[in-house]
Amino acid sequence: MKPLFITLEGTEGVGKTSNLAYIKQLLDEAKINYIVTREPGGTPLGEALRGMLLSHDYKGMSSDTELLLMFAARAEHVAQVIKPALAKGQWVLCDRFTDATFAYQGGGRQLDMQRIADLENWVLGKLRPDLTLLLDCPLEVARARADNRSTPDRFEQEKDAFFNRVRDVYLQRAKVDPNRIKVIDASLELAKVQEQIKAVLGKDL
Numbered sequence: 001m002k003p004l005f006i007t008l009e010g011t012e013g014v015g016k017t018s019n020l021a022y023i024k025q026l027l028d029e030a031k032i033n034y035i036v037t038r039e040p041g042g043t044p045l046g047e048a049l050r051g052m053l054l055s056h057d058y059k060g061m062s063s064d065t066e067l068l069l070m071f072a073a074r075a076e077h078v079a080q081v082i083k084p085a086l087a088k089g090q091w092v093l094c095d096r097f098t099d100a101t102f103a104y105q106g107g108g109r110q111l112d113m114q115r116i117a118d119l120e121n122w123v124l125g126k127l128r129p130d131l132t133l134l135l136d137c138p139l140e141v142a143r144a145r146a147d148n149r150s151t152p153d154r155f156e157q158e159k160d161a162f163f164n165r166v167r168d169v170y171l172q173r174a175k176v177d178p179n180r181i182k183v184i185d186a187s188l189e190l191a192k193v194q195e196q197i198k199a200v201l202g203k204d205l
């Protein structure tokens with residue numbers, strides 16, 4: 001079977017980390033050989049860039065710089081981790097990928113979507129996720145969950161309007177590409193969210 005490249009997306013606090021553990025369990029049960037990784041990050045250089053991207057030390061970072069750092073981290077990640085894993089037959093489970101750039105830098109920061117698409121083509125070539133699980137829930141629900149956690153990072157301090165634009169772009173992308181992007185209602189209790197994930201992933205396991 002062709003190894004799958006699966007990504008997990010959604011606004012902050014929507015439950016990606018919580019559900020990643022469940023997806024790993026499903027893949028283990030199906031005896032799939034896989035790696036788990038994340039963006040921004042996934043390589044030593046990518047993790048260093050992640051530190052800069054999330055840090056309040058760079059509060060005034062321009063949106064173009066932010067976009068280019070996301071893609072610099074991604075270029076390294078794709079070359080060093082994602083493509084080699086897929087070539088070895090390993091599935092790749094990635095916490096956020098390029099849909100996040102369209103949503104956060106395109107929607108949130110309102111950068112030109114075509115410019116992001118050009119960078120996507122340049123950095124990824126033909127590589128695209130096979131399946132994207134978009135965990136979606138209203139902002140108030142995700143915010144209430146995220147608010148229980150530690151100090152907000154540079155993105156988490158953005159205002160509601162920013163996150164509403166992020167969510168809108170994610171949902172628009174799912175509408176345009178429903179075969180790849182599966183919307184999961186993440187406002188429900190965890191067990192119900194997991195049922196939906198199993199229903200989607202079950203087809204490939």
Ligand code: Z5A
Pocket residue numbers: 010011012013014015016017018019039040070095096097098099100101102104105145146148155156186187188189190191193
């Ligand atoms: N970013 C970007 O701008 N452009 C890009 O191209 C990329 C990323 C790739 C870091 O991402 C930031 O990078 C991100 C976008 C930007 N910033 N933001 N915002 P990240 O993925 O590392 O950060 P995050 O979105 O804040 O994810 P997170 O902190 O890992 O949150 P989460 O994984 O979605 O949520 P969680 O930790 O699993 O759950 C939050 C809480 O809710 C926790 O207490 C859970 O126990 C609880 N929870 C989860 N599910 C449920 C349900 N169903 N019911 C009740 N409670 C629940």
